[in-house]
Every structure is written in structure tokens, then in C-alpha cells.
Amino acid sequence: xxxxxxxxxxxxxxxxxxxxxxxxxxxxxxxxxxxxxxxxxxxxxxxxxxxxxxxxxxxxxxxxxxxxxxxxxxxxxxxxxxxxxxxxxxxxxxxxxxxxxxxxxxxxxxxxxxxxxxxxxxxxxxxxxxxxxxx
Numbered sequence: 244x245x246x247x248x249x250x251x252x253x254x255x256x257x258x259x260x261x262x263x264x265x266x267x268x269x270x271x272x273x274x275x276x277x278x279x280x281x282x283x284x285x286x287x288x289x290x291x292x293x294x295x296x297x298x299x300x301x302x303x304x305x306x307x308x309x310x311x312x313x314x315x316x317x318x319x320x321x322x323x324x325x326x327x328x329x330x331x332x333x334x335x336x337x338x339x340x341x342x343x344x345x346x347x348x349x350x351x352x353x354x355x356x357x358x359x360x361x362x363x364x365x366x367x368x369x370x371x372x373x374x375x376x377x378x
Contacts, residue, residue, distance in 0.1 A: 283365035284335045287311070291330040291345045295377040304330030307347030309373060316342040338365045345373040 292300045309332050311322040321341060326332040340362050361369050372376060 254277070273290060282313060283338075285338055285363035285365050286333060286335050286368040287341070287343070287361055288333040288368050289327045289331070289343075289371035289373060291332065291347070291373045291375070292348070293350055293375045293377055304328075305345065305347040305349055305375065306330065307345055309334070309350070310344045310346065311336060312344060313339060314342075314343045316344055318342065336363055338363050343371060343373050345375055350375050350377065 244289050289309075291305045291307060292302060293305050294300065306326050306328045309326060310320055310326050311324075311334060312318040313321050322336055324332050324334045326345075340360050342360050355372055361371050
């Protein structure tokens with residue numbers, strides 16, 4: 244009876260995904276759960292604006308789209324969100340390191356990469372400003 248019980252417990256452990264390996268990633272810092280677990284997402288919230296131009300310059304909020312890339316500003320597109328008319332946006336993404344690129348029909352021909360990458364942690368909100376600098 245004991246060998247049968249041991250075999251049943253071993254089969255149960257395999258069937259439930261019992262694994263002691265740590266989560267890995269695909270090079271972008273986004274964890275991949277082991278055994279089908281769910282990774283808690285984090286949020287990024289911010290504003291999209293345009294600054295600069297001929298003297299005296301201007302600063303205004305932009306409506307448009309924020310693309311969220313992993314790896315680099317031209318890396319894999321992980322998410323894309325529309326901004327509100329006042330330039331505000333929020334997005335939920337898995338934990339990891341991302342670059343935000345703003346696009347607006349009010350600024351043609353250029354993307355507006357964020358100055359710094361943003362790191363998203365589970366259950367938290369990272370606050371950013373995506374600024375399109377116009378010469």
C-alpha cells in the first residue's frame with residue numbers, strides 16, 4: 244500500500260505543477276510564471292505633453308497614443324493606450340522595464356520617446372511624463 248501511496252503523491256505533485264524553479268524572463272525583465280501562476284500587474288500613469296518651438300516657446304498637453312515597448316524605445320510593442328484630451332493616460336502591464344513613446348496627430352513625423360525607461364513593479368503605480376520636445 245505504501246508504494247501505491249507514494250506513486251499517487253508523486254503523480255499529484257507532477258499534475259499540479261509543483262516546481263522549485265524560479266521564474267525566468269525573455270530578456271526584457273518581464274517575469275514568466277512557473278506552473279501557470281499569475282503575475283500581478285503594475286500600473287503606469289502619466290501625462291503626454293509638447294514643449295518648445297520658436298520663442299517664446301509653448302507647453303501644452305497632447306492627446307494621442309502612448310506605445311509601451313520592452314527592450315528599447317523601438318523594441319517589442321507590449322501595449323498601446325490612448326491619452327485623454329488633457330494628455331493623461333494609464334496602463335496596466337506585467338512587471339518589467341519599459342520605454343514609453345508618445346505619438347500625436349498634433350506633432351507629425353516624430354515619435355516622442357520618454358527621457359528615461361520606466362520600471363514597473365507588481366501592485367504599484369509608476370508616474371511618468373512623456374514629453375515631446377519641439378525644436
